[in-house]
Amino acid sequence: MKHKMILKTVFGAGLLIASGAVLASTTGSEFQTVYDKFEGWVQGYGGMAIAIGAIGLGGLASLAKQTPFPILTGIGSAILLQYSPDIVSSIMTATI
Incomplete structure (x- = not known):
């Protein structure tokens, strides 16, 4: 029991120390064009088509x-598809 408590304490201290170096998406622009392209697809007409398809298939399955x-x-899938780039962006640029 005491061993688990020590392990949790060490793990928590490690997380606190490592959280100061959160620089996940603030440096480097190698993948910026790829990110912008995927974000455009998901939040553009491609994402709307997939969202409508998910709702339509869900409606048909609900009727069946x-x-x-x-x-x-x-x-839920349509909502997740629409907001996932914003969620990922906010997670990756989070600072403490």
Whole structure:
């Protein structure tokens, strides 16, 4: 029991020390064009088409199974697809 507590304390201290060096996406521009392209696809017409497809397939599956869960999954997937670049960007540029 005491061994687990020591391990948790050391792990937590390591996280605190390492959190000062959060520079995940603030340096280097090698992949900036790729990131911009994927972000444009996801938040542009490609993302809208995928979102509509997910909601449509979820709606059809909901009608077939007589349950609302597939369409809710489709709506959740559409929302996740729309906001995932913003979420990833905010996580990667977080500072403490």
